[in-house]
Amino acid sequence: MKKFNITRMVFTTIDKVFALPQNPPSVSRKLYDVRCIADIAYSKQYPDMQLDLYFHPDQKKKYPVIFEIHGGGFSAGDKKYRRCLCKYLAKHTGAMVVNVNYGVGAESACPVPMKQLVDAANWVADNAQKYNLDLSRFVVTGDSAGAYYSCFLAVLQDSPRLQQLFQCNMKAKFTATVLNCGVYDMVRVLNRKSLFINGVCKEFTGLGIDEACKSPYFEAFTLTSSVTDSFPPTLLIYSKSDVFCKGQGELLLHTLEEHNVAVEHICAKSVFDNHVYSLMWITSMARQTNESILRYLNRHFYGKDTVDMECQQCDAADVAATATVADNHDDE
Numbered sequence: 001m002k003k004f005n006i007t008r009m010v011f012t013t014i015d016k017v018f019a020l021p022q023n024p025p026s027v028s029r030k031l032y033d034v035r036c037i038a039d040i041a042y043s044k045q046y047p048d049m050q051l052d053l054y055f056h057p058d059q060k061k062k063y064p065v066i067f068e069i070h071g072g073g074f075s076a077g078d079k080k081y082r083r084c085l086c087k088y089l090a091k092h093t094g095a096m097v098v099n100v101n102y103g104v105g106a107e108s109a110c111p112v113p114m115k116q117l118v119d120a121a122n123w124v125a126d127n128a129q130k131y132n133l134d135l136s137r138f139v140v141t142g143d144s145a146g147a148y149y150s151c152f153l154a155v156l157q158d159s160p161r162l163q164q165l166f167q168c169n170m171k172a173k174f175t176a177t178v179l180n181c182g183v184y185d186m187v188r189v190l191n192r193k194s195l196f197i198n199g200v201c202k203e204f205t206g207l208g209i210d211e212a213c214k215s216p217y218f219e220a221f222t223l224t225s226s227v228t229d230s231f232p233p234t235l236l237i238y239s240k241s242d243v244f245c246k247g248q249g250e251l252l253l254h255t256l257e258e259h260n261v262a263v264e265h266i267c268a269k270s271v272f273d274n275h276v277y278s279l280m281w282i283t284s285m286a287r288q289t290n291e292s293i294l295r296y297l298n299r300h301f302y303g304k305d306t307v308d309m310e311c312q313q314c315d316a317a318d319v320a321a322t323a324t325v326a327d328n329h330d331d332e
Contacts, residue, residue, distance in 0.1 A: 007196050008075040008105060008203065012075075015077060015078065023081070023083060031084070033056065034054055034056055034090045034091050043116060046112075049103070050079075054086040065139065069100055069147075070142070071143040071182075072104055073144065073200060079099045083099070106203050110217050115167075117153060121140075121153060137175060143180040144183075145183070147182020150178075151179055153170070158231070162220060166220070176235075178296065178297070181242055185223065185251055187222050188247075189245075224251060240268065242275045270285065273286065
């Protein structure tokens with residue numbers, strides 16, 4: 001009999017329960033003119049791994065690039081749950097948004113997701129001319145587990161030691177990061193007492209807690225110890241009340257400041273603005289954070305700190321009024 005996996009059940013349930021609030025029709029319908037090229041295989045070694053491209057077809061110049069990595073507690077998640085976010089970013093920044101899937105769960109434990117995501121980033125570099133991409137403006141972003149992997153890639157690109165350890169090299173460098181409610185010191189997390197910790201450890205490392213310290217990749221579990229002054233400029237988003245990653249944002253903020261990395265941060269203090277709160281769109285803090293993300297990206301891409309009025313009109317009443325309506329839009 002297959003062993004019951006409570007960690008995967010919890011994060012899979014979260015994905016399904018919050019699929020609609022994270023992809024509200026009231027927001028999606030305003031993004032109708034964003035195109036999607038879906039399910040592009042990006043890795044010869046991992047042929048089942050795919051990515052989607054979101055972009056505004058009226059773009060006349062080269063596209064800056066946003067590399068989006070979904071979360072899911074290292075055990076669940078899928079790029080389809082970030083489709084609204086990707087459209088939103090593409091429309092309001094003019095970027096090509098690369099929405100990536102990667103392996104989750106113990107069957108795809110470390111180092112598999114890291115290698116897959118490097119393959120995806122290298123696919124972007126290899127196809128820059130085909131899709132008219134400007135890799136001098138290349139931002140990596142992710143939430144929760146996706147923020148860990150985003151931070152990992154940002155560390156990896158300037159770490160010969162980690163490149164040797166994981167046997168992979170990046171063909172292009174990220175020029176900024178947007179990290180949303182992530183875990184950046186996995187060892188600290190694994191030392192906490194929690195119902196889910198052993199399960200998360202197994203899903204992430206393929207090992208139990210007592211064995212994880214023997215992993216050859218153990219040094220990569222604590223990303224904060226690998227941060228240097230070459231870490232790219234960062235927008236760091238975290239919640240004081242985060243039920244999964246409490247204290248992790250503050251830890252990374254302190255580390256980045258110690259290394260004189262250009263970092264801006266947004267801290268949500270209400271218990272209602274919890275883990276990856278900005279994906280829910282409904283609260284005032286979520287909307288403000290999403291607009292701040294756009295401002296940060298536009299400033300990085302174009303030197304302009306602006307958010308258009310159409311974006312600002314996605315208010316809480318509009319989102320809440322349609323929260324029970326199914327989003328039947330299919331990306332072609």
